[in-house]
Amino acid sequence: ISSTWYWPGRRATMEAAAFKRLYPHEYYAKFISEGARPDGRPLARARPSSVAIGVAGTAHGSALVKVGRTTVMAAVKLEACQPDPDAPDRGFLDVVVEFPPMCSASTRPGRPNEDAHFVARRIEDALFDSAAIDKRKLTIKEGLWVWKICLDVYCLDHDGSVLDAGLMAALAALRDAKVPHVVVDDRGKITYGGRKTDEREPDEGKIEVAAAPVAVTTALYRKHLIVDPDAEEEALAEATVTVTMDAKGGKVVGMHKPGGTAEASETDLMHCVAACRLNLEARAKAVDGAFL
């Protein structure tokens, strides 16, 4: 498909794809000025999301989330370990985010992705700040054994807003996780799958997930707010703001604007919060839907 694009001040015709490659900002601005984006969405619309659970048989819990074309897989493995002596009744949550080289054209093997650490810390923050995960609920035997939740989030296809999809995947994987049954004897030795004291007790318990934090990322581009940017839009954006809200209660639990060349005014930030509120229910429902 070719169309005629005119570069101001110079009459030249070239295919849309070539124009996009050579003048990405001009190409994008043409859409934004009409209130739409190259993929047809209005500026304020987020992409549809879908969630599937139990996708990795080797993990205790897992989930696969797609937001548009962004695909993220999360897996939870539980390990029993010794607690910190200063906090004998608290377990651990270790979040690792990986961008394997296959997920985008810009990730290369051997070079750790700068975003990976940021996304991991934001997911951790969201889970604790919303009280979705309470470390005190992870004790097996106080002072001796606690659960360590190893949460690994892999981005399989990076088409923007990985944090949004990653948080949904993390939540779904945590809710999907089956905690193995363990028994601690008098000497403090732990055995997996020991004899159940009560036959009615289920073999595997669940991790208590008390909240449903949802993140929505908005990009700032030439004074416009672009909700749920895809990979190309993220590359052009001057700054991004991610707002995290708890779907149970509707409170804001986090807001991050990691640098960027543009400043966000208070009104901009309020719009970002509104964008999050608009998409809160849909995303929380997508996660709940996987468990029906």
Added chain:
Amino acid sequence: RLGDSRPPQDARSDPTMTLSREDGRSAEQMRPIFVKTGVISQAAGSAYVELDKTKVMCGVYGPRQGGPGTDKVEFDRGRLDVDVKLATFATSGARGKVAQGDAEREFSSMVHRALSGAVMTETFPKTTVDVFATVLEANGSELCATIAAASAALCEAGVAMRDLISACTVTRNRRTTTTTEVPGGGADGGADGGAEGGADGPNALLLDPARGEAAAAEAGVTLAYMCRLGEASQVVATGTWDGESLDDAVQLAASGCARVDAALREALRSSVSA
């Protein structure tokens, strides 16, 4: 050509002399294969392959400028770079390390050697084609699933290849009490694909071993094969073999490769016609 000298499946898998494995398969049965292409929107070509519970996803980028460390460019041919990662949750048990180091490097180089036989690097001189794969779940034959995924992804990316590469592993396992044998009337010692009576006792050749079978194997051979051309691009044999049993094993692997090749072609055909 490999695989031609094997009698058809029916004659060999006489149910009265069939070895049954943990998952109920016969010695010569492959696990169900699922192939889907176009799974990574960012990549030029991509594929997802499942061999029952073994799951591998692969993305191909390029031809493009090579990554760091590829400054030395050959003027008449391009580079094929392969990197395979094993997800931390891919194996059952404790969570694996993020960077597996040597194991991943060796795996990557085996995939690279298998693909090199087919990829026509002279069609993209001075540039690099990157093949990136991630093993999402490892339950035996990860190498074979990765090579199959890479083949399909390369094909979707439009990288010129002499043929599709498929791979299959055959292991030689000692028959133990867990593998039950149903004796039958016809005492054909070769009916299950190369039973060997020897000082060590009878062995069986198992096609497409699952994780447990691969771990318990005495010896194994992995064959990377271009089915239409009838050429092997890589054969890796571990353990001790005598000539005849190795030949049997390679023939068996080739028949497995034919199945993988058929699945790849079917998936590629349906993605083009869709």
